[in-house]
Every structure is written in structure tokens, then in C-alpha cells.
Amino acid sequence: MVAKEVALDLYRRLLGIRTFEEKAAELWHQGHISGELHLYSGQEAVSAGVCAHLRPEDPTAADHRGHGPLLAKGVDFKKMMGELLGRRTGLCQGKGGHMHLFDPSLSYGCGSIIGAAMPLALGPALVAKMQNRDLVSAVFFGEGAANQGTFHESLNLAALWKLPVLFVCHDNRWAVSVPKAQSTAVPWNADRASAYGIPGVLVDGMDAVAVYEAAGPLVQRARRGEGPSLLEATCYRFRGHFETDPLVYLPPGEIEEWKAKDPIPKLERHIIESGFGTDQDLKRIREEIRAQVERAAEFALSSPWPEPELATQHVFV
């Protein structure tokens, strides 16, 4: 059981992600966002439940499906939407794009080479330790990435040096078209943590409260200087791998089965049943967030393109 404030805070984070992502999908289909788009819809509870324990200055790294943690940490929707649209006003002036987002104000960065975020996340954790700061470095990746060498190297190094890292694995069952059973020799990545002598915890990633409760002790442990741990959250990509996914490889009915576990209505029921809020209260929150996202989209659409001179700037500083 979580307190009212926590439940409502989780709700805002879930909705912020879902509302933003669905708007991004709309803009993508209209041709306003170029290239691929890997959305986080369906997985919201994972980022919401973990990031509710993070401070803005806690280093956070992610992969190609990295919108979740950035939105959950409270990014400025306008700057993020601007970046997705490749505009001058975006987080990185349009240079990064949806898979390469950087927001130093939230100590956030992502990239799209699978498995690359885990080693990077060790660095800020090492710095925090060297400087005696109680920061926690959180890194988000898919179950597909857990088969890169970097996963094992990073777990080992983090354990060896007792670094304050939380490894968060989204087990959304699929890596593009490859099911976990075809890529991973053991059923659960959480079990792989034992090979490095660190805690590995498996949680229902469709339940924001469950993720919040599972992540709390792991984050606090790292903050206290007791070392890294691995959280594996079962979840699902509601929109497929990316917006062009033909989905031909999915067993029939699988998406529907997982949509029935949607974390948003689940948390709504929890809030109402616990007396934390009424339908009306929740509707107000939804409308407020929708309006923010719409404003962000308008802002991005009316933003200028980056000037050509920017192309050659920032190779070095």
C-alpha cells in the first residue's frame, strides 16, 4: 500500500508518458517526425515506479525506447517534442532526435546502440562514489540488451566496485521480432544477478505500485552505498517495436491480452477504491496533462528549423 500522494504522483507520471507518446505517434503518422519511432506506451509503470524514487540529479541512462524515464523524470514536454520534430528549440537543437536525447538538467541521456547504456551508467555512479555524493545511477534497457556482453561486464564491474547503480530491465517479451525464449538461455534476467552476487528482483511491470514498492529498497540501498542491483519488470509494448512494425510475428490475441493489464486503469481503480480521489479528480488530471501535451505539440510545430550553420558546430567544444 502506498500513500495517497505517491499514488497520485505515479498517476501523473503514467499519464504524462502515455499522453505524450500517443501525441508523438499522431505527429509521426502525419509526417512531422522523421525516421523510426519506438514508443513507450504500455511500459509506463516501469519508469514511473522507478523514477518516483529518483532526484533530478540522479544520473539516468536509456536506450532507443528511452522516452519513458525522461518523461517520468519530468522533462519539459515542449523541449522534448521540439527534439522529436528536429527543431531548433528541441533538447539538443534537433541534432539528437528521438533515440539520442540528452537533458543535463535531469542528468539524462540515451542512445540507440543496444547495450551501450549500461557501461555509460557506471561512470556517473563511480563519480558519485568518488565524491561521496549519495546519487543513484539508473539505467533502463530491454531484455534483448541483457544478451550483450556489456550487460554482464557492467553488472560485474558495478558489483566489484560496489557502485550505486540500479539496472532496470524492461522484459517486454520481444526484441523486435525475436521472443525472449529464442534469445535468452534462462527464463529470468533477475536470476542472472546472482552470478555477480547482487540482488535481482522480478516485478510486475504493468503495476505502477508494485514497481514503486520493488524499486524503493533497491534505490535506497544504492544511496546508502550498499551497491548495485537489478530490477526486471515484465511489461509489454502496446504499439509494437516501432511505428512501422508489421506485428506479423505476434501470436494472435497477445496485444489484447496485455492491453487488458494496462497500468493506467489499474492505478485508477486503485486510487478510487482507496478513496484517494474521485473519477472527477482523475479526469481533471487527465485534462490538465492533455492540455500540456497539446501545447508542447503546438510549440514544436511552430518552432524554427535549426540553421544550416549548426551542422558543423559542436564536433568539439
Add this chain to the structure above:
Amino acid sequence: MARELTFAEAIHEAIEQEMARDPKIFILGEDVQLLRHPLLQKFGEERVRNTPISESAFIGAATGAAYSGMRPIVELMMIDFFGVAADQIMNHMAKITYLSAGQLKVPLVIRASCGGGYGDGAHQSQTIWALFAHMPGLKVVIPSTPYDAKGLMIQAIRDDNPVLYLEHKLLADYWLGLLAGANRYKDIQAEFSVPKAGTKGQVPEEPYTVPLGRGEVRRPGKDLTVVSVGVMVHRALAVAEHLAAEGKSLEVIDLRTLVPLDRRTVIDSVKKTRKLLVVDEDHKSYGLSGEIAASVAEEAAGSLDDYKRVAALDTSIPFSLALERVMLPSEESIERAARAMLK
């Protein structure tokens, strides 16, 4: 008999015919059972193997399988991801034949997509072929037409050495469709200036090879030699066509492979035109354009009156199309350079 195939169909046909001929050939890589579904249906899971996202492991495994008697085609979805397996490719795949004094052969093909121009960002749009061409022991193939796509693939498979086969995403239409989103554009090929002659063309049905290391003069001319590979060959041809209307005659050479490199065709052409323009979608510095200039300087310095290059700028590839257009070579930038040389 020749008939019209797409660039992607030509590659598929090459692999299908070779796999039917030689049971030693098998495919491994991420999502290959989806991407190469017809081959899976025809040859089964043993020969079309999905891998985990473990490029170092499965590319290393392909090298080991190759020196153990098989002929793997290993798929590295996008060339940008090579870094994960860089040690396996550069220190092992490329060197084992030499270090074993030829006792071990590594007959394999790395098949990877490459190239930008559709606004996908820095980790998805690179060509970086010079990195591989620099490494002794790797052959590098970059087809620009369906005919070459098939003939070069068959030759690459039959070669007893490791060959990197790069298919440009603008030419292999399924990549462009998947990554840029075909359904949301009225005409995706027009949207990204996809060269028609690169995506569709006459391809003989029977197996044939195109030799590695032989460039092709795509358009004969006498005023300026333009050398390129891949999509940029077509951009150069379009410029040659514009300038022909003004009485300027450009000779366009498609190198087709970077290793081996057909220096002879370039030098012979330069001796005739005395002017050389290299167009490269890879970065400008330390790459193909410099290599071509150096080769001409070494063998025919006296024949060269003017040299320029139009290449990708020495920056990462920016996501925003507004910047990517500046960063990559285009018909406009090629034409500007050509005009300056023909004044």
C-alpha cells in the same frame, strides 16, 4: 533471361540460388527469420538462424564457423552497430587468414544496411565504409544497381575471404519503408530522392557474378571524371545529365567495391579528362576521397589539373532533416563542385 527486379529482390535471389547450390551456406543474425522469411521457409531454421542481440558473439561465431568449413552470411542489421563486434571483425575475422599464413580461410559475408538521408539520426545513418576498407583482410562491396546487387552478392559468397556487403537503405526499399515509414508518405521514394535506376532494374534469372575490384564507367565523358559508390553514383549521374544540357561532358565511375579498389579505371579516366571529383557519402577526412586522390597522385600526378571532393562533413549525422541535408552530399552540392571545376 533478364526481368525487372528490385534491388532487394536481386539480393534475395542471389542468396537463394547460392544456398540451394551449397549447403555450407547459412544465415545468422537478429530478426533474420522475419527479414528473410522466404529463405526461412525454403531452407529451415538450421540455415536461417535468429540470434540474440549479441553481435560480438554471433559475428565471432560466424568467423569460427567459416574457418571450420562453413560459409556463413552474418547479418549486422545496420553497419552502425559494428562497434559492438569491432574486435571480432577487425582483429580476428580480418587477420586470421594472414596470421595463419593462409592455412585458415574465412569465407563469410557480413551483410549490413548502411546510409542516411531519411532523418533517422546518428546511430542509424552512417556509411563508415572507409573504416573497414582501411583494415587489411576485409573486402568491401557497395552495389548501386539491382544487377550488381545480385552479381556482387554471388561473388561475395563464393569468395574465400571475409566480405562486407553494404546495402544502402535508400536502394533496398524494405529498409526505407520500415525505418522511414512507407505508408505515411504519398511517394516515399520521391520524398527522399531515391534514385530509380538504383531500386529497380533488369536482372538475369540465372546465377552470374560481378567480379570484386572492377569499377564500371556508368557514363562516358571527357571534361571531368566523377568517382563514387552507392547512392551517390546516381546523384552524380543526375548532375551529369543536367550539365550535359549545357554541353559539359562528365564521366561517372562507379567503383562498386572499395577493396579491392579499381585504381586503373580511375587513372585511365583522369588521363583523359585531367579533372577529378570524388563524391562520397562517408566522412570527408581519412576516407575514400583521400585514397583516390593519393592513388592518382602516386601514379599519374602529371595528368591531374584539378581535384575536388564532395563528401559527408566531418560531423556526426544530425537527426533533423534540416541539418542532415547540409551534412550529406546532394545533387546540389555535387553540381556546385562540378560547375566550379568546369568554369
